Amino acid sequence: MKGRFRFIFIGFMLTFLAAWIGLVVLPVWGLGNFKQTPDPKTGEMIPPEFTALEERGRDVYIANGCIYCHTQQVHSARNRTDIVRGWGKRRTVARDYMNHGVAQLGSMRTGPDLSNIGVRNPSETWQLLHLYDPQITSPGSIMPPFRYLFTEQPIGSDGTSADAINLSGENAPREGMEIVPTEKAKALVAYLQALKLSEYEIPEAAAARIDSKIIDSEIK
Amino acid sequence: MSTPDPAASEDIESEEAQRERSLQERLKVDRAARWPVGIFIASSIGWLVFGSLIALIASIKLHDPEFVADNAWLTFGRVRTVHLNAVAYGWLSTVAIGIGLWVLSRLCRVPIEDHRSLALAAILWNVGNGVGIWGIFRGDSTGVEWLEYPTYAAPFLLVSFTFVILTAVNLIRKRKPGHIYISQWYIMAAFFWFPALYFTAHGLLILAPVQAPAQPPINWWFAHNALGLWFTPVGLGTIYYLVPKIIGRPIHSYYLSIIGFWSLAFFYAWNGMHHLIGGPYPAFLITASVVASVMMFLPVITVAINHQLTMFGHFKALIYSPTLRFVIFGAMSYILVSFQGSLMAIRSINNLTHFTHYTVAHSHLGAYAFASMVFFGGIYYIMPRILEREWPSRWLIRLHFWPCAIGIIIYFVMLSWGGILQGIAMNRGEMPFMEIIKTTMPYLKWRSIGGTLMTIGHIAFMASFIWMVIDRRKQGSEPTLFAKRTTQDTPATNASDS
Structure with a gap:
């Protein structure tokens, strides 16, 4: 009987190994070696890499768990109404994420998708106000305020700082004070402005776009 | 016939001696x-x-x-x-x-x-x-x-x-x-699968991360199987051990338990990619997991038949045995959550439930109503045996069971319903996003109510546990049951008899 458990154990390993090859080795081999490609119009390499500032912004995005309410994946019209909502021109494809470091695809849409937030809402002022208190720009939102990414400081002798955010009403700072974003808030906004996943003309995206157009016409 | 058969009396003695030996062993x-x-x-x-x-x-x-x-x-x-x-x-x-x-x-x-x-x-x-x-x-x-x-x-x-x-x-x-009992299979397998999963995922996603597009498949393979190849087998192994012990009869079918084990091992490991339905991945990869998810009906139905037929005719024991009440609540939730999960992996249904609170409700049905409830039952059974003293109060056990049971039902029903409404709203492209949030609001509040109840239950449980550890007076007393035993079988519920 001693030997019998050895056979059972080999069974544990083999069943596991089969799935391990299919769902770990295969994705790493097939989806883990993407290269940039030149843009057919401008010749620039796409999808572009993030700048150092934007990468610091991604760290802030991760540290504060934005992923738990916001996805970064546009689905085709067959699956979802993402394209109708203006969340992206086309569905996202695997290569769009090649420079993302830690993929932030997400699994929950308590808030809207952010794949193309840099296109949909490029304004730095809007993004900072929205982070400071979402109720200012989006009344009724259940997003938490990120006031801890801002600091209050006395207004200097040469007037309000250039990067102070413009707050009024009950959010207004105390007399003689101003609210400025910290480096973290600035980096986060730079990262959000750089999220334009559906904007780049990589070859497989063309197919994805045709797919969306056909389905769009089907739906209409 | 007037003189007792000496051989027979020897047999009886050796049986008693055997019982004594196995008691000492335990x-x-x-x-x-x-x-x-x-x-x-x-x-x-x-x-x-x-x-x-x-x-x-x-x-x-x-x-x-x-x-x-x-x-x-x-x-x-x-x-x-x-x-x-x-x-x-x-x-x-x-x-x-x-x-x-x-x-x-x-x-x-x-x-x-x-x-x-x-x-x-x-x-x-x-x-x-x-x-x-x-x-x-x-x-x-x-x-x-x-x-x-x-x-x-x-x-x-x-x-x-x-x-x-x-x-x-x-x-x-x-x-x-x-004989190697089925619980040994499940638990040994889990002790092997969990580290294999954890260190594959930790290595490829964190220590030496692969390129970002390849991460989500590995990520969801891990996340789904943390439940499927770790909590589930330990939970099922625990049910297979405790139910026959408490009601005092063997499991219904040895062969069914083997089929249940190997089909779980084979199909569960292929789950996970259905979390990426509609995402930027090849259809064949996702389909592999959809198929495996639907095939999970096989081990689940097998295990369900085996557990419930073992219990059949003994459901009265739920009245008095705290362990059994938690464990059977968990075993029934396992059937429900598994059927639901298989259906949720089908593309047309996933299209409604993906990215919504419905998924959150589902994962709590698995991790809480199934796994946690079974483990509560396990703790109620094990602690009196390793401490050699009984639980201090049946009222505290009741205060644990009922708020948790009612809490998770509220949590699951309300959040699932809210999630369906959220999914319907999300699939209507003309609906402004803020309207979707408003739709879910009442259900999010219900979640806090369900969660509060569960937390109350957990605090009662902790109080009961601490009291048991500190207070030595309950040493060697009668087992703490909800009510007097009513059935004919002599179930093993106190410390010395198992």
Whole structure:
């Protein structure tokens, strides 16, 4: 009987190994070696890499768990109404994420998708106000305020700082004070402005776009 | 016929002697398990209460975003993550190790040999969890869902789990001759699968990350199978051990349990990619998991038939046995959550439920109504045996069971309903996003109510546990049952008789 458990154990390993090859080795081999490609119009390499500032912004995005309410994946019209909502021109494809470091695809849409937030809402002022208190720009939102990414400081002798955010009403700072974003808030906004996943003309995206157009016409 | 047959009386004597021997054997097993298993279980309850309180903060924040909003440590994205990790690794994994090792030790009829080292490993496991939770609070999360503990927490967990595996392998190697019971299969497999999953995912996603597009498949393979190949097999192994023990009859079918085991091993491991339906991945990859998910009907139906037919005719025991009540609640939830999960993997249904609170409700049905409830039952059974004293109060056990049972039902029903409405709204492209949020609001509040009830139950449980550990008066007394036994069988419910 001693030997019998050895056979059972080999069974544990083999069943596991089969799935391990299919769902770990295969994705790493097939989806883990993407290269940039030149843009057919401008010749620039796409999808572009993030700048150092934007990468610091991604760290802030991760540290504060934005992923738990916001996805970064546009689905085709067959699956979802993402394209109708203006969340992206086309569905996202695997290569769009090649420079993302830690993929932030997400699994929950308590808030809207952010794949193309840099296109949909490029304004730095809007993004900072929205982070400071979402109720200012989006009344009724259940997003938490990120006031801890801002600091209050006395207004200097040469007037309000250039990067102070413009707050009024009950959010207004105390007399003689101003609210400025910290480096973290600035980096986060730079990262959000750089999220334009559906904007780049990589070859497989063309197919994805045709797919969306056909389905769009089907739906209409 | 007037003189008794000497051979027969000898047989009776040897039977009694045998019973005495196996009683002594069990006492040895339970005494060796006292410290290590006791520490795993005690600390898991601490994590459970901590995880529930943090969950309440997260839940309230979803309908009241200004609630403790100005502290970076308590922002939604961090408390939600702390909750997940505290309950998945602090509570469920810790209690799974404790119960798993005890059941193995009982079934192998071998006392845990190096119980001092194992007790140290239990402490180390908790240090690892503590460091990981602290890391998430201060903003060092890795950003990988279900693996958020920063890298510096992993060595503690690695060293500790290595001890756990060595202990388990040692028990199996030294086991007394005889039949290998199905619980041993499940628990041994889980002790092998979980580290294999964890260190594959940790290695490829965090230590030496693969290119970002390849990460989500590995991520969801891990996250789904943390439930499927870790909590589920330990939970099922526990049910297979406890139900026959308590009602005093063997499992319905040996062959069904074998089919159930191997089909689970084969199909569950292929799950996970259905979390990426509609995402930027090749259809064949996702379809593999959809097929495997639907095939999960096979092990689930097999196990369901086997568990419920074993119970058949003995449901009256639910009236008096606390262990059985928790375990059967869990076993029935397992059937429900598995059927639901298989259906949710089908593309047309997933199209409605994906990205909504419906999925959150589903995962709580699995991790709480099934796994946690079974482990509660396990703790009620094990603690009197390793401490050799009884639970202090049946009222505290009731105060544990009812709020938790009602709480999870409210949580599941309301959040599922809210999730369906959310999914319908999300699939109507013309509906403004803020309207979707308004639709879900009442259900998010119901979640806080369900969660509060569950937290009350957990605090009662912790109080009951602490009271039991401190108060020695309940030594050797009658078992603490909800009511007097009514059935004819002589179920094993007190410390000396199992």
